[in-house]
Amino acid sequence: MRVTDHRIVDISAAATQRNQSAVADVTQQLSSGLRVSKPSDDPAAWIAAQREKVRAALNDGTSEAIQVGSERLTQTDGVLSTLAGIVSQARELAVEGSNDTQSATSRSDIGAQLSSLFDAAVAAANTTDPNGEYLLAGSKSLTQPFDSTTGVYSGDSATRGVNTDTTSTQIATTAGSNLTATNGVDVLPLLKTLATAMNANDPVTVRAALGDLDTAVKQISQVRGQTGAHMAVLDSAKAAHTALATQIQTAISDNVEIDAVSAASQLAKASQALTVSQAVTSHVLQLLNPAK
Secondary structure: OOOOHHHHHHHHHHHHHHHHHHHHHHHHHHHHOEOOOOHHHOHHHHHHHHHHHHHHHHHHHHHHHHHHHHHHHHHHHHHHHHHHHHHHHHHHHHHHHHOOOOOHHHHHHHHHHHHHHHHHHHHHHOOEOOOOOEOOOOOOOOOOOEOOOOOOEOOOOOOOEEEOOOOOEEEOOOOHHHHOHHHOOOHHHHHHHHHHHHHOOOHHHHHHHHHHHHHHHHHHHHHHHHHHHHHHHHHHHHHHHHHHHHHHHHHHHHHHEOOHHHHHHHHHHHHHHHHHHHHHHHHHHHHHOOOO
């Protein structure tokens, strides 16, 4: 079969066009960093990447919830730490005020200090999180849990959990009920009782409260331990989700992003092929159209 001059030119031009397209494609990939930017580039890889992106979105949502829960527990631990310090100070003052050498006036002075400690304890126990919810209120998180006058708790014992994976939930709050008689003594009302007795120059009631103060110290310590355990679980879950996020991103990259070294090599080869095809086309045209 005879190959016409036009056919030779067409074949040469097609080769040049293919090589130009290859150079353009690889150049675009190097510029964008993507091997697959649309479904038609590689349907299987594109679908796989989309699935991983859905996993990433779900993982990000879970990680955010875990972070919020962790921050809430950290803030709660700070509140409990403050309460522990207040109760310890109150016990020292109670021991001092229970001494028979104290006068009514000196007990009144101690009572004033205890009243200030009670106010500080109520303020700490009624701390809110950044969303305005009371940390220790249980499910009644929009209602102040501890009465500012008596210290009596009006919340409940409910806790809130966060999903740490598709099947597991971890506690992310601490209820103020842990500071009531259901778990030992009513911690805040005890401080109020102590201040009142000291102001009334009633060392008998003060002495009777010393054992309850010891219980309160242990009670708060136990609650802090439970809160710390919940924090540790959330920290572990947070680390796991951070690692998973890295794995997912790697999977997405493997599906759609270029290998820069490989792409650079492909560009060099495509550029060389283009140079050759252009030279061949030019030579063919010279042969078909010799200079006169």
